[in-house]
Amino acid sequence: MFKLLVLPGDGIGPEIVRETLRVVDWARNAGLRIELSEALAGGASIDAVGAPIAEDVVEQALASDAVLFGAVGGPKWDHLPRPQRPEMGILRLRQALDLYANLRPAVCFDELLDASALKPELIRGLDILIVREATAGVYFSLPRANEVGPDGQRRAYDTQAYTEAEIARVCRTAFELARTRQRRVCSVDKANVMETGALWRAVATEVAADYPDVELSHMYADNCAMQLVRRPDQFDVIVTDNLFGDILSDAAAALTGSLGLLPSASLSGLGQGGNSRGLYEPIHGSAPDIAGQGVANPIATILSFALCLRWSFDRADLADRLERAVRRVVSSGVRTPDIAHPGVAAVSTIEMTDAVLAALAAE
Amino acid sequence: MFKLLVLPGDGIGPEIVRETLRVVDWARNAGLRIELSEALAGGASIDAVGAPIAEDVVEQALASDAVLFGAVGGPKWDHLPRPQRPEMGILRLRQALDLYANLRPAVCFDELLDASALKPELIRGLDILIVREATAGVYFSLPRANEVGPDGQRRAYDTQAYTEAEIARVCRTAFELARTRQRRVCSVDKANVMETGALWRAVATEVAADYPDVELSHMYADNCAMQLVRRPDQFDVIVTDNLFGDILSDAAAALTGSLGLLPSASLSGLGQGGNSRGLYEPIHGSAPDIAGQGVANPIATILSFALCLRWSFDRADLADRLERAVRRVVSSGVRTPDIAHPGVAAVSTIEMTDAVLAALAAE
């Protein structure tokens, strides 16, 4: 019996999560025992209890095997100071659950090649996996402050700190994952400028010694941004720190043109045989502009659940089936408005999910 | 009489700077009085005096109106620890000369559209100016260290600090420059995660009050990386911190496909009437693989000198003429190997410069 905590969040979050729960039902019918619970996160939680996530929800997440997360945020909460904003809910969860490995696949759906800004020959079949450290670095290190100096001038500072253990464990995750792929890891840092970069590079090199079958290369973050644009297919797995990972994974996702379809997983390591604690969420946001209209694309959330099947529920078989079904649906031309060609009829959130379930049934 | 200090550096640096000096001669013949001096920087300086830049060269730079910088670095010096590496020469100069505004134009030469990874319709005529803060932030803030803790574990940390004055002055530069362009500034930060980001956003907003004719927008750095790929033409001027500027300016330059042609300027503000102290350098590196062969493309360095004419030597007229001449040469199909179509005959570094000088003479 696996425990799955569902946090629909704000904007289109509730709609896409609701449909994904129909796919969860499919997995249950396929023999997986899942105990579901639901709670508030983001703006919805701010409105109800005054914080982007309640401590008892964090406790609930800690007692779960996995969390399915929709999306959070919206104009209603934009004026709030940073610590009270919807996004803090997700940061709190990453840290409380020790979800140090944030997996961000940048995969191109060839059917959507047209939607990419890049020339098709550069991104056809693209499949990059970015492994981003997600519980340390500048996101969480202390001291940090925004203060007024003795001269009356405002001054702010942040700290980016990393220990060798924090770097080593996320690098191990990257190397393990590379073994299931093309066995190439590119470690990204600013070792030429930052102390944490120099340590990052040293530790990545040390970890590599345990993976002689995996090729390690190093790249500076600025050059990586450039290379992602110029020749994205040179990458297999990229491992990098929290801040670089945030920026580079968004750049990589944008390359694919499949932005609205991309899932992500935040894991506490790879665990034993697909039993990691994980948080799963689409990489897109809460899209308040289309919320409540029933037109949001549920695929990124459905594929996030596929990652949950693979990494937390030890059911790679079901994950494979679900991913294949989604591919078939996209290939068959079923399109929500975000991925529809202008002038072509689009389906609703519910109809897209119907199509995925039908493809699963037809297998 | 203007003083120009020339620092050719390593790799192709000496070749491209040597040719650019012929263009400096053209400017002298056009009536500009320039006193030239030359010194070592980067690996060449490490070999000669044991440091990436000698303190008396820094003094010389401080006594100059402008510095023309080639490129530094190469495999010979890659094993050195960070503080002794060639790149430290340029960081030292940025800080010693207070070159807080690093201008990085990402301009598409439409003749080279083919070379871009992006679809031509997305980048034709692209003209983005990134204004990167370059003397503070994580590059220079203290404390920073790489140390072994009491538990025997290595730990590294960096600090990113900004004062309101440091943010305000580079924002002013961005707004002033926007007035010479489309009057739109996008300020980029991670205000949702970083203290320095929150201060950055607040100060940018305050500075904007003095520029009611310029439109200010804010964007998170991750989203900016994404938007640069998806719809680069939405940007006019981008202003951001040292680290984000490093990464985003490389991504933006890569979009254009004109990487080998792009110049940059590092200014101590905009000064009065084009009399800023500045350092001018191509954005490309020292390309040790092709050094000494006479095939390097001098255009990025020549265009860097055009920026020098504009911002340090108060001769926008000569800068315009030089930029037009370069455009005509590129349009006429003269190509060094880096920008030549496969199979098409390419010219040498010297011949490319000959072509630029001929175009200037033919005006």
Ligand SMILES: CC(C)[C@H](C(=O)O)[C@@H](O)C(=O)O
């Ligand atoms: C919402 C925000 C705090 C978050 C981050 O910066 O990590 C987001 O951009 C992400 O990448 O998950």
Ligand SMILES: CC(C)[C@H](C(=O)O)[C@@H](O)C(=O)O
């Ligand atoms: C060489 C390096 C220190 C430098 C930087 O990171 O600023 C370079 O990448 C640049 O952008 O000028």
